[in-house]
Amino acid sequence: MSIAGRPEAVVRPKAGERAFDVERVAPDPALAEFVDYYWLVRWNVSGEHRQQVVPQPRVHIAAEDGRLFVHGVSRGPFFRTLTGAGHVLGAAFHPGGFRALLKGSVRAISGTVRTAEDVFGHDDRPAAARILATSATAEIVPVLDAYLQACEPEPDPAGREATELVDEVRKRPDIVRAEQLAQHAGRSLRSLQRLFSEHVGIGPKWVIQRSRILDATAAAHSGEPVDWSALAAELGFSDQAHLTRVFTQVVGTAPATYRRDPGTGA
Numbered sequence: 001m002s003i004a005g006r007p008e009a010v011v012r013p014k015a016g017e018r019a020f021d022v023e024r025v026a027p028d029p030a031l032a033e034f035v036d037y038y039w040l041v042r043w044n045v046s047g048e049h050r051q052q053v054v055p056q057p058r059v060h061i062a063a064e065d066g067r068l069f070v071h072g073v074s075r076g077p078f079f080r081t082l083t084g085a086g087h088v089l090g091a092a093f094h095p096g097g098f099r100a101l102l103k104g105s106v107r108a109i110s111g112t113v114r115t116a117e118d119v120f121g122h123d124d125r126p127a128a129a130r131i132l133a134t135s136a137t138a139e140i141v142p143v144l145d146a147y148l149q150a151c152e153p154e155p156d157p158a159g160r161e162a163t164e165l166v167d168e169v170r171k172r173p174d175i176v177r178a179e180q181l182a183q184h185a186g187r188s189l190r191s192l193q194r195l196f197s198e199h200v201g202i203g204p205k206w207v208i209q210r211s212r213i214l215d216a217t218a219a220a221h222s223g224e225p226v227d228w229s230a231l232a233a234e235l236g237f238s239d240q241a242h243l244t245r246v247f248t249q250v251v252g253t254a255p256a257t258y259r260r261d262p263g264t265g266a
Helices: 013-017 117-121 125-133 137-149 157-171 178-185 189-201 204-221 227-235 241-252 255-260
Strands: 020-026 035-053 059-066 068-070 078-093 111-116
Touching: 013 035, 020 137, 035 137, 059 125, 068 117, 068 125, 068 178, 078 137, 111 117, 125 137, 157 178, 157 189, 157 204, 178 189, 178 204, 189 204, 204 227, 204 241, 204 255, 227 241, 241 255
Parallel strands: none
Antiparallel strands: 020 035, 035 078, 059 068, 059 078, 068 111
């Protein structure tokens, strides 16, 4: 599995760099099939900083406000307001990795935020308290490792397949329709939809379009001139207006305007 997150999901990264630091840490090898990486965000701001992140097809667990919270895949925008000084440790699961812990359809938690105790039946407050007591990486990552291993995930070949297919979408911008991905997978479209619903929590059409929007976001972050009309055609949008409409729905502003924003860094 080669997925390792998509940094371009951080909206207006130049503004974010001034407010917080992000550290990524590999999980315990026993969890590597399920967890892509841990992310540790530390901040120290005067006033407040409102950060937006483009949701991806992956479940997260994050320690904040005294609990471990499970964030299912969300179609809507994600914002977090940072004040003062603090930190959050989270686990970013492989797109097909969470079902092995949930032991049920990931679709059931899509669009929800629930405590880990509610999802797994194990009290998450002691682990959250230890994680939030210090931001020392070496002290808090093993705590989250231990909590997740207590959920007893088992190898999941279908989950691995789902993760590999999402990674294929990331690597191949020429995949712009779910039918193309189904053909690549050697599955019918209906079979692919069932696989994604069960293991990713959202359908392949959404996954593909979200990946193409992140490609457009990466282009905006590059600092290079962008021919938005040509990029729209390359990414499978019917025209530039179509790309602009979807990009605006996801990011909150038109791509050309976003690229010029000083907080973007272009």
